[in-house]
Amino acid sequence: AAIVEHTFNVGGMNISQLCTDTVIYTANEQLPGPTIEATEGDTVVVHVVNDSPYPLSIHWHGIFQLLSGWADGAHMITDCSVQPSGNFTYQFNVTAQEGTLWWHAHSSLLRATIYGALIIKPRNGTDGYPFPAPYGEIPILLGEWWNKNVNDVEIDAHLTGLGQDISDALTLNGLPGDQTPCTGAGIYGVEVEYNKTYLLRIINAAVNVELFFKVAGHNFTVVAIDASYTDPYATDTIVITPGQTVDALMTTSAPPGRYYMAANVFDSKTVPFRFNTGTATGIVKYEDAPDDDATATMPTMPSHEDVVTAGNFYWSLTGLVRPSDPPVPKTVDHDMVVEFGVDQAPCAVEQTKCQGFALVAFMNRNSFQFPRNASLLKALYDGVQGRVYSEDFPSSPPPLPGIRRATSVKRLNYGDVVEVVLQSRVYSSVLGAENHPIHLHGFNFFVLAQGLGRFDPRANSTYNLVNPQVRNTVAVPAGGWAVIRFTANNPGMWFMHCHLDAHLPLGLAMVFEVLDGPAPNLLPPPPVDYPKCY
Numbered sequence: 001a002a003i004v005e006h007t008f009n010v011g012g013m014n015i016s017q018l019c020t021d022t023v024i025y026t027a028n029e030q031l032p033g034p035t036i037e038a039t040e041g042d043t044v045v046v047h048v049v050n051d052s053p054y055p056l057s058i059h060w061h062g063i064f065q066l067l068s069g070w071a072d073g074a075h076m077i078t079d080c081s082v083q084p085s086g087n088f089t090y091q092f093n094v095t096a097q098e099g100t101l102w103w104h105a106h107s108s109l110l111r112a113t114i115y116g117a118l119i120i121k122p123r124n125g126t127d128g129y130p131f132p133a134p135y136g137e138i139p140i141l142l143g144e145w146w147n148k149n150v151n152d153v154e155i156d157a158h159l160t161g162l163g164q165d166i167s168d169a170l171t172l173n174g175l176p177g178d179q180t181p182c183t184g185a186g187i188y189g190v191e192v193e194y195n196k197t198y199l200l201r202i203i204n205a206a207v208n209v210e211l212f213f214k215v216a217g218h219n220f221t222v223v224a225i226d227a228s229y230t231d232p233y234a235t236d237t238i239v240i241t242p243g244q245t246v247d248a249l250m251t252t253s254a255p256p257g258r259y260y261m262a263a264n265v266f267d268s269k270t271v272p273f274r275f276n277t278g279t280a281t282g283i284v285k286y287e288d289a290p291d292d293d294a295t296a297t298m299p300t301m302p303s304h305e306d307v308v309t310a311g312n313f314y315w316s317l318t319g320l321v322r323p324s325d326p327p328v329p330k331t332v333d334h335d336m337v338v339e340f341g342v343d344q345a346p347c348a349v350e351q352t353k354c355q356g357f358a359l360v361a362f363m364n365r366n367s368f369q370f371p372r373n374a375s376l377l378k379a380l381y382d383g384v385q386g387r388v389y390s391e392d393f394p395s396s397p398p399p400l401p402g403i404r405r406a407t408s409v410k411r412l413n414y415g416d417v418v419e420v421v422l423q424s425r426v427y428s429s430v431l432g433a434e435n436h437p438i439h440l441h442g443f444n445f446f447v448l449a450q451g452l453g454r455f456d457p458r459a460n461s462t463y464n465l466v467n468p469q470v471r472n473t474v475a476v477p478a479g480g481w482a483v484i485r486f487t488a489n490n491p492g493m494w495f496m497h498c499h500l501d502a503h504l505p506l507g508l509a510m511v512f513e514v515l516d517g518p519a520p521n522l523l524p525p526p527p528v529d530y531p532k533c534y
């Protein structure tokens with residue numbers, strides 16, 4: 001196993017995009033940021049130097065962080081963020097996982113521009129893939145772009161109480177493409193050879209939108225999601241919610257030419273609301289095709305409301321079961337129901353632009369509050385939990401109305417098996433519901449079942465205990481449910497939250513506190529340069 005070492009200098013950079021000059025914060029002046037490529041079993045070392053004016057944490061989305069929870073990079077959950085002019089070296093092993101993951105800032109809205117791919121190759125190279133070795137690999141990072149400073153977007157959202165402004169463009173590998181109001185916006189292009197199979201590593205790094213992705217004239221075979229192999233699944237449309245990744249094979253057997261790749265918003269909201277109606281584009285160019293983009297074919301994108309296409313994709317995938325994979329645990333130690341959604345709340349005094357009502361979000365009526373004086377992990381390690389958080393996150397929705405704002409966690413013992421019915425609810429007829437991408441740090445989970453409406457406990461006879469999807473982020477259907485199961489075999493503080501960034505400051509989150517196991521499963525002390533508050 002090797003050491004894969006990077007330095008990320010995070011700072012401001014001038015950029016002109018959508019005919020607007022602005023300053024954005026990036027790692028190493030790259031958008032998307034540097035790709036980290038490792039082999040299963042390697043150690044990844046990233047020196048983060050914060051030359052931005054904002055506190056910064058970087059999260060390695062989907063990495064297990066086995067006994068390295070200090071490096072999880074969740075602001076105020078696992079560290080207090082690297083302060084301006086500070087630095088921190090994140091170090092972790094990428095063991096027992098492979099495929100496409102990604103990294104992103106996990107403090108304020110910085111992840112809009114501070115993100116990149118994190119690719120873990122099998123130990124024995126491309127022979128390790130459970131599918132024929134692809135001829136080439138093409139990373140596709142889908143994102144969102146604001147003309148305004150994203151930190152101001154977040155501040156405004158708080159002052160109005162009404163959530164974040166919609167983005168000004170969708171992006172594909174950092175560029176909006178040529179279907180935007182501003183011409184010359186920049187377009188990503190990739191050259192391919194005829195009749196070869198390529199592996200597309202697709203990442204939804206967008207901040208607040210689910211996406212459809214297509215390539216004109218081409219079909220896909222999905223082979224992995226969230227760095228977990230799937231049974232091969234044929235489709236012409238990829239559906240992907242923020243936080244997720246999809247690995248798909250694409251064979252270049254179309255008549256040699258130029259083909260658009262395109263991404264547009266899948267809008268799952270049950271109540272009409274504004275959303276970004278743009279399309280991000282890129283170009284797939286066959287090697288002998290003419291150089292003129294005007295000859296490129298555009299794919300027919302699904303309509304923004306196409307829940308059928310989205311549901312087919314999300315619900316049809318099954319996990320590829322290999323002998324080395326951990327089986328679905330058959331007995332459960334904690335049976336939880338977590339109901340969540342967004343509701344209307346009275347304006348707070350500091351919300352000076354608030355008119356009528358503000359948004360609030362919660363899980364089991366607990367609106368998650370970030371601690372201020374210590375990260376949860378440091379408090380756990382130092383044995384000062386009671387001063388920083390409470391261990392009373394309810395295992396089922398409390399009967400009483402009312403919303404509690406608290407830093408509340410669910411305590412688990414090492415090795416406990418947890419099943420959670422994630423139930424999306426409509427709390428306000430004005431706001432309705434939408435798909436919420438629920439992401440769990442530190443673990444993959446099995447998705448045993450999904451459904452619309454209210455979960456019925458009799459659905460447990462339909463659980464897929466044989467070859468369920470294995471994910472770290474699930475798009476819980478609007479007003480519907482998903483059942484997940486995981487084994488808490490890693491001590492630490494593990495965030496579970498909605499990956500729509502607009503919902504995080506509103507409180508759509510909770511934390512699993514996993515106590516130490518018997519030695520040698522003990523969490524080691526924090527690294528010397530660990531960003532602590534005290």
Ligand code: C2O
Nearest residue numbers: 059061243439495
């Ligand atoms: Cu990709 Cu807690 O995030």
